[in-house]
Amino acid sequence: MPIVTLPNNINIHYQLIGNPTEPIIVLCHGLSATLEMWRSQINYFSKDYCILAWDNRGHGSSSAPEEASDYSLELFSDDLLGLLLHLDIRTPIILIGMSFGGHTALDFTVRYPEMVKVLVLSDSVPNVHPRERSTTAQFSFDPGIEACYQTMVSRPDLTPMLQDIHQPTLIIAGSEDTMVLPHLPLLTSNLRLPELNILPGCFHGTSGQDPQGWNSSVSNFLKQHSLD
Secondary structure (H helix, E strand, C coil): CEECCCCCCCCEEEEEEEEEECEEEEEEEECCCCCHHHHHHHHHHHHCCCEEEEEECCCCCCCCCCCCCCCHHHHHHHHHHHHHHCCCCCCCCEEEEEHHHHHHHHHHHHHHHHHHHEEEEEEEECCCCCCCCCCCCCCCCCHHHHHHHHHHHHHCCCHHHHCCCCCCEEEEEEEECCCCCHHHHHHHHHCCCCCEEEEECCCCCCEEEEEEEHHHHHHHHHHHHHCC
């Protein structure tokens, strides 16, 4: 799979499958995962869509800078924008993010609304209680993932910006995900065009635990919202 060096000197590993003239789905993976977590989704959606999956900086085969200051939601969003521009993707995308990737997807939609046609937030909610970055490592075996974890817990609360999101937004969560469920009302009550789908029996990571149910949910949502 190819790697592109962005103008900011960050290398981004990505996979692009399908005809770019079809609607483009961009997939943002979860913490400590890579674009490979989306294999079931890539196989399913590549029949009707163009699929772009990528490794967030700090993960997989993308760059993992040493400095903590090189990690933030804004930088992740700029990486995605740089990747899209490199691939000459300038039409609005279907943006999908899972958990950690959902944070990037939400930030990207807030910052670059003209680039997003439809938003899907899977197992992901705003950070209502941002914490300071800690010196206690949770992922000491991998400094890049550790820096992304610290970014995740300290990310700003984007709840006040939700009302500015005009894109149809599908929210997916597992019925047993006690980390996400209590905060779902923040999304459903503040987004303009939300749709909520709870997948029964699932915990955190619904796309992998119930790929058939997850794929059907997203597919049906996209069919409801014309992408012409």
